[in-house]
Amino acid sequence: MALLALLAGAALANWVAKRIVLKGVLRLLGRSPFEAEARHVGAIAARLSNILPTVIVQVGIAAVPGLPPGLVSLVHSLCAVIIILTLALAVTATLTLGNELYQRRPDAGNRPIKGYVQVANLLVYAAAAILVLAALMNQSPLLLLSGLGAMAAVLMLVFKDTILSLVASVQIGSNDMVRVGDWIEMPKLDANGDVIDIALHTVKVQNFDKTITTIPTYRLITESFRNWRGMSESGGRRIMRALMIDQNSIGFLDEADLAKFARFGVLRDYLRQRQDEVQAWNREHAPSEVLDARRLTNLGTFRAYVLAYLKARPDIADDKTLLVRQLAPSENGLPLEIYAFATTTVWAQYETIQADIFDHLLAVMPEFGLRIFQRPSGSDLAFLARDAACSPEREGSASASMPSRWNS
Numbered sequence: 067m068a069l070l071a072l073l074a075g076a077a078l079a080n081w082v083a084k085r086i087v088l089k090g091v092l093r094l095l096g097r098s099p100f101e102a103e104a105r106h107v108g109a110i111a112a113r114l115s116n117i118l119p120t121v122i123v124q125v126g127i128a129a130v131p132g133l134p135p136g137l138v139s140l141v142h143s144l145c146a147v148i149i150i151l152t153l154a155l156a157v158t159a160t161l162t163l164g165n166e167l168y169q170r171r172p173d174a175g176n177r178p179i180k181g182y183v184q185v186a187n188l189l190v191y192a193a194a195a196i197l198v199l200a201a202l203m204n205q206s207p208l209l210l211l212s213g214l215g216a217m218a219a220v221l222m223l224v225f226k227d228t229i230l231s232l233v234a235s236v237q238i239g240s241n242d243m244v245r246v247g248d249w250i251e252m253p254k255l256d257a258n259g260d261v262i263d264i265a266l267h268t269v270k271v272q273n274f275d276k277t278i279t280t281i282p283t284y285r286l287i288t289e290s291f292r293n294w295r296g297m298s299e300s301g302g303r304r305i306m307r308a309l310m311i312d313q314n315s316i317g318f319l320d321e322a323d324l325a326k327f328a329r330f331g332v333l334r335d336y337l338r339q340r341q342d343e344v345q346a347w348n349r350e351h352a353p354s355e356v357l358d359a360r361r362l363t364n365l366g367t368f369r370a371y372v373l374a375y376l377k378a379r380p381d382i383a384d385d386k387t388l389l390v391r392q393l394a395p396s397e398n399g400l401p402l403e404i405y406a407f408a409t410t411t412v413w414a415q416y417e418t419i420q421a422d423i424f425d426h427l428l429a430v431m432p433e434f435g436l437r438i439f440q441r442p443s444g445s446d447l448a449f450l451a452r453d454a455a456c457s458p459e460r461e462g463s464a465s466a467s468m469p470s471r472w473n474s
Contacts (some may be wrong), residue, residue: 068132072126076119083115113152118147139204146201154194158187178246181283182234184447230284231267237287244269244286248342249294255281257291302383302407303416309427310399311365312437318361322426323435329369332374337367368434369402372427376406381419383407399439 091111124145127138165183168174177186200207222229238244244261250271251258254324259273271279297303319327324341344360353359373390376382387406393401408419428438 068130072110072123072130075126077124079122080115080119084112088112088115107163110156110163112160113156116152117149120145120152124149143201147198148382150194150197150201154190157190161186161190175321177239177242178264180264181232181266185232208462227267227284231282234284234287235264235266238264238283244293247294247299250277250291251294252281252285252289252291254289255279255285255457257281274409298411300386300407301411302386302409305404305406305408305416305420305423307420307424308393308401308403309424309431310439311402312439313395313400315435315437316363316365316400317435318363319367323364324362327434330371332378333367333371336370336374337362364434364436365400365402367384368431368436371430372402372404375426376404376423379423381409383409432439 088108090110091108125143127133127145130138161183165180168179196207199205200209214353244250244264246261246264248261249259250261252271257273257279259271259279261269262271262272262278265283267283269281269283271281273279324337328337340362344362348359369390369392373388376388376390376464377384382388383406386406387405389403389405391403391405393403395401404423408416410416410419431438
């Protein structure tokens with residue numbers, strides 16, 4: 067009868083806790099404007115409501131007469147285990163809710179706390195495991211902790227990755243190395259895309275081909291990677307590409323060339339200034355040979371044209387570095403590099419701007435008597451072979467039909 071009374075009391079407490087108290091709490095939460103948070107809080111409260119009947123059974127089992135001491139001790143321990151596990155689950159759910167609330171802050175992407183929440187959850191589960199063992203063994207938790215001290219080396223080995231990831235998460239957060247939404251590039255791990263999640267052990271990167279690369283968190287500390295956040299925040303993306311100029315096409319300008327180039331509006335001021343400078347130098351030094359005199363070249367004029375053309379484009383940033391420079395010549399020609407910044411960081415728009423610039427420059431180069439260096443293709447070699455096989459009577463007609471690049 068005493069055992070039945072105890073079970074009835076526990077059932078009544080469970081009914082009161084869930085049907086009256088919990089239902090009232092859920093009704094109050096349902097009226098709040100925070101619907102998502104209300105569901106989480108309601109789930110936590112429902113879990114905690116299981117503690118009341120468990121406590122009644124744990125306390126009242128000792129008052130039931132005629133039960134063996136071993137059974138009383140077992141029931142007492144099992145109730146303690148249920149209470150400990152319930153509290154641990156409620157605490158971890160509360161920490162997860164706190165992380166979700168934090169993620170709604172505008173600056174949450176800059177300082178994610180998901181890794182710290184996972185560490186806290188791990189510590190809660192570790193503490194719960196120690197308390198459960200202590201309850202089942204009827205021993206003090208301090209005794210178990212003293213025994214764990216001798217297993218420190220084993221624990222360090224087992225939780226090596228967790229410890230490394232924890233230290234890496236702290237360094238990443240304190241140094242603001244990576245944020246959710248950053249574009250990072252890590253060639254060693256084939257990662258090139260946006261960071262979509264930063265956890266304790268892993269960082270997930272969604273590549274541009276929509277695949278997911280998972281990177282161990284500590285690898286971001288021990289190895290180098292590229293973060294494109296600075297480019298995104300600057301508002302401009304760099305254009306750095308070279309045109310390979312055929313060095314055989316570089317030469318001096320004559321009066322006819324100067325008159326022709328004067329019709330380019332972007333070159334009038336440059337030609338006027340440079341001609342005055344060259345003429346003043348020649349008058350002062352009076353060179354005896356033509357080669358000793360200063361003269362304008364088609365390549366130098368083309369460089370001035372490219373620089374003026376880029377400055378006139380509204381999609382090229384005028385507050386950032388803008389260069390048109392020569393690099394060291396090689397067997398592939400003379401590189402003329404354009405170093406500028408587009409006014410957008412959107413990938414498609416950036417590629418369009420870059421393509422428009424080089425389309426125009428490649429089309430306007432023949433006006434300056436310049437040619438792009440290009441290795442002969444199979445069709446060029448076939449044309450030469452056919453031309454070599456021509457008879458002497460057809461030599462003149464074959465030469466006349468050859469492309470201008472071979473005649474030159």
